[in-house]
Each structure stands twice: as C-alpha cells, then as structure tokens.
Amino acid sequence: HLVRIELAGAMSRGELELHYQPLFDIASNHITACEALARWRHPERGLIPPNEFIPVAEESGLIIPLGAWVLEKACADAARWPIDAAVAVNLSPLQFRNSSLVDTVAKALAAADLRPDRLQLEITESVLLDDSAGNLATLRALRQLGVRIAMDDFGTGYSSFGYLRSFPFDKIKVDREFVRDLPDSPESLAILRAVVGLGQSLGMTTTVEGVETQDQLSAVRTEGFVEAQGYLLGVPVPNAEMVKILHGHR
Numbered sequence: 001h002l003v004r005i006e007l008a009g010a011m012s013r014g015e016l017e018l019h020y021q022p023l024f025d026i027a028s029n030h031i032t033a034c035e036a037l038a039r040w041r042h043p044e045r046g047l048i049p050p051n052e053f054i055p056v057a058e059e060s061g062l063i064i065p066l067g068a069w070v071l072e073k074a075c076a077d078a079a080r081w082p083i084d085a086a087v088a089v090n091l092s093p094l095q096f097r098n099s100s101l102v103d104t105v106a107k108a109l110a111a112a113d114l115r116p117d118r119l120q121l122e123i124t125e126s127v128l129l130d131d132s133a134g135n136l137a138t139l140r141a142l143r144q145l146g147v148r149i150a151m152d153d154f155g156t157g158y159s160s161f162g163y164l165r166s167f168p169f170d171k172i173k174v175d176r177e178f179v180r181d182l183p184d185s186p187e188s189l190a191i192l193r194a195v196v197g198l199g200q201s202l203g204m205t206t207t208v209e210g211v212e213t214q215d216q217l218s219a220v221r222t223e224g225f226v227e228a229q230g231y232l233l234g235v236p237v238p239n240a241e242m243v244k245i246l247h248g249h250r
C-alpha cells in the first residue's frame with residue numbers, strides 16, 4: 001500500500017539512513033565492529049524501523065537496489081571511521097539469492113577502498129533456507145572476496161547445526177532469546193556453553209546480542225563468549241555519533 005509506493009521514492013529522496021550499533025570484544029572491551037541498521041526518516045512519520053519497510057522492500061523487489069545502497073553506504077562510512085573496526089551488514093533472503101550479490105559486494109568494497117576483511121555479512125537461516133549447492137557457491141564466492149560471514153540469530157531456526165557443518169562461518173551470533181533470561185536460566189546457560197564449545201572446535205568467533213544488564217554480560221563473559229552487543233554496551237546511533245564514539249575509543 002502506501003509504504004510500498006513511498007519507499008520507491010524514499011531512496012532517491014535520500015530518506016534512508018544507516019545507524020550503527022557497536023560489538024565489543026568482551027575481554028579487551030574494544031569495539032570490533034559496528035552493525036549497520038537501516039532506518040527510514042519519513043518526513044511526516046519520523047524514524048521508521050526496518051521491520052516496517054524491509055518486508056515491503058522484499059515483496060516488491062526493491063530490496064535489491066536498497067540492499068546495494070546499504071552495502072555501498074556501510075562500506076563508505078566504515079572507510080572513514082577513525083579506527084579500523086569492521087562493519088556488519090544484514091542480508092535479506094532475496095538479496096542473497098540474487099545473482100548480482102557477489103558483484104555488488106565487490107563493487108561496494110572497491111568504491112569505498114575498504115579492506116574486504118572489514119566487511120562482515122550477517123546471514124540468517126531464513127536466508128539459506130535450504131542447504132543447496134547454489135547457497136554454498138555464493139557463500140564461497142563471498143569468502144573468496146575476503147569478507148567475513150556471520151550466522152545471525154543462531155539457534156532460532158530448524159537446521160542451525162546443519163549449516164555449521166556445510167559452511168565454515170567466521171562467526172556464530174546467538175539469538176538474543178538465549179540471553180534474555182540470564183543469569184537465572186540453567187537451560188539458556190547450558191545452550192550458551194555448548195555454543196562456545198562449538199565455536200572453539202570449529203574455529204568460529206562466538207558473539208551474543210541483546211545484552212541489556214551487567215549480570216547478563218558477566219554470565220556470557222564467564223561462559224567464554226568472544227563478543228557482545230546490546231543496549232547495555234551501546235544502542236544504534238547515526239553515523240556521525242558513531243564516529244564520535246569511535247574517536248573516544250582510540
């Protein structure tokens with residue numbers, strides 16, 4: 001409806017923005033990466049969150065140009081950050097299956113002159129859906145470019161383990177649902193402990209998201225997670241603000 005029609009013009013009017021949320025190395029307290037999170041600054045309705053327009057963009061096919069814009073903007077922003085933190089970009093299923101993805105990523109890196117290992121692509125199970133040869137080929141081609149690949153929202157889908165067996169992800173990002181009821185849930189703790197073990201055995205960075213309290217942070221630190229993200233450590237902010245945070249972080 002309205003959103004779909006307006007979204008087409010929103011990009012050309014420059015109403016889309018990227019906000020950034022930091023990821024911290026738990027041991028050193030250093031920012032390792034910032035996740036790009038799209039927002040639509042609507043002239044009348046204010047800041048519209050991605051879950052209200054990304055699905056619309058997917059249905060209409062607009063996600064392809066929108067996703068390309070996100071990649072270009074994220075790489076350009078990261079190239080100008082005062083520290084060489086990585087930038088993490090979320091990929092939609094349609095974007096992942098589009099034949100131009102690898103080319104789009106390569107062009108975004110080249111245009112920004114960003115070192116490929118400073119780009120992390122966050123992929124959920126819904127992006128992979130099936131364990132097809134095509135998916136694997138795309139992941140391998142992206143890896144060949146030198147970018148890092150993270151499995152996002154780990155533990156919420158049907159075949160999390162199957163994907164870990166099929167492809168060597170660089171990072172496992174556990175879904176926030178396993179952090180929410182810490183430190184009082186023995187079940188969540190047991191699952192988190194198993195993920196740390198998996199990460200160590202498979203050589204993947206282990207990351208938690210949704211850390212909102214000091215107790216949650218202590219619990220995931222004790223379990224041995226490498227990275228943490230969440231409102232306790234930093235909320236999503238516009239790029240200009242993230243640049244200030246990164247300056248103070250040098």
Ligand code: G
Pocket residue numbers: 036037038049050051054070090091092236
């Ligand atoms: O920022 P927020 O927590 O409201 O994001 C909600 C959801 O939207 C998250 O699942 C996030 O991965 C997704 N999202 C945010 N930005 C992008 C984007 O640029 N592309 C895609 N495909 N998803 C995004």
Ligand code: G
Pocket residue numbers: 021037090152153176209210211212229230231232236
């Ligand atoms: O699905 P994905 O992991 O990409 O989701 C990112 C979304 O999570 C962002 O929209 C961001 O606003 C949200 N988020 C980030 N930190 C927290 C947190 O500590 N608690 C909650 N509830 N949401 C968070």
Ligand code: MN
Pocket residue numbers: 035090122152
């Ligand atoms: Mn994500």
Ligand code: NA
Pocket residue numbers: 152153173174175176209
């Ligand atoms: Na996630």
